[in-house]
Amino acid sequence: KQEVTQIPAALSVPEGENLVLNCSFTDSAIYNLQWFRQDPGKGLTSLLLIQSSQREQTSGRLNASLDKSSGRSTLYIAASQPGDSATYLCAVRGTGRRALTFGSGTRLQVQP
Amino acid sequence: GAGVSQSPSNKVTEKGKDVELRCDPISGHTALYWYRQRLGQGLEFLIYFQGNSAPDKSGLPSDRFSAERTGESVSTLTIQRTQQEDSAVYLCASSSLGRDTEAFFGQGTRLTVV
Numbered sequence: 001k002q003e004v005t006q007i008p009a010a011l012s013v014p015e016g017e018n019l020v021l022n023c024s025f026t027d028s029a030i031y032n033l034q035w036f037r038q039d040p041g042k043g044l045t046s047l048l049l050i051q052s053s054q055r056e057q058t059s060g061r062l063n064a065s066l067d068k069s070s071g072r073s074t075l076y077i078a079a080s081q082p083g084d085s086a087t088y089l090c091a092v093r094g095t096g097r098r099a100l101t102f103g104s105g106t107r108l109q110v111q112p
Numbered sequence: 113g114a115g116v117s118q119s120p121s122n123k124v125t126e127k128g129k130d131v132e133l134r135c136d137p138i139s140g141h142t143a144l145y146w147y148r149q150r151l152g153q154g155l156e157f158l159i160y161f162q163g164n165s166a167p168d169k170s171g172l173p174s175d176r177f178s179a180e181r182t183g184e185s186v187s188t189l190t191i192q193r194t195q196q197e198d199s200a201v202y203l204c205a206s207s208s209l210g211r212d213t214e215a216f217f218g219q220g221t222r223l224t225v226v
Contacts, residue, residue: 044217104154
C-alpha cells in the first residue's frame with residue numbers, strides 16, 4: 001500500500017527566504033507526482049505535475065524535483081512571499097491504484 | 113465548464129438524514145475522484161471513476177456511502193443516515209484520460225452533521 005509522508009508538518013520563515021518542502025513515498029511504481037496548494041477553507045490548486053520519466057519541473061519561483069528510485073520529491077520555493085502562506089500537499093498516482101495518494105501536507109507561513 | 117464545480121458549497125444536516133453531494137467535472141475529463149478531508153487532517157480517498165471501467169470503491173468507509181456517475185458527466189456522492197463523524201469537506205477532482213495527466217479539484221462541499 002502506497003504511503004506518502006511530508007516533512008516538515010509546519011514551517012515558518014521570514015519573507016525572502018528560499019525554502020524546501022519534502023515528500024517521500026514508499027512505492028516507486030508511480031505514473032506521476034503532483035504538488036498542490038491549499039488555502040484555508042478552499043479546495044486544492046495544482047502547482048506542478050512531474051511525470052515518472054522526468055527529474056524536475058519549474059513554474060515561476062517554484063521548482064519540483066523527483067527521484068523515483070529513492071521515493072522522494074522536493075518542492076523548492078524561491079524568494080518566499082507572504083502570499084505563499086498555505087498548506088502544500090504532494091500526491092502520487094500509482095501504476096496499480098490510479099487514484100492519487102496524498103501526504104498530510106506542510107503548513108507554510110511566510111512572515112512579512 | 114472552466115473548472116470542477118461542486119454543489120452545494122455548504123450543507124448542514126441533522127444526524128440520521130441522507131445527503132447528496134454533486135460534482136460537475138471539467139468537460140471531457142474521463143476520470144473523477146472523491147476525497148474527504150476532516151478538519152485539520154489530510155485527504156482520504158473515497159472513490160475513483162475512470163471512463164466505463166468499474167469504479168474503485170476501496171476508500172468508501174461504510175455501506176452508508178455510495179457514489180454514481182453516468183458516463184463522463186456529473187457524479188453524486190450519497191451519504192445515508194448521516195453521523196456526526198461524517199462532518200468534513202468533500203472534495204471532487206477530475207482529470208483527462210491517460211496516466212500522465214493533471215488532476216484538478218473543485219472547491220469542495222463542507223458538510224456539517226448536527
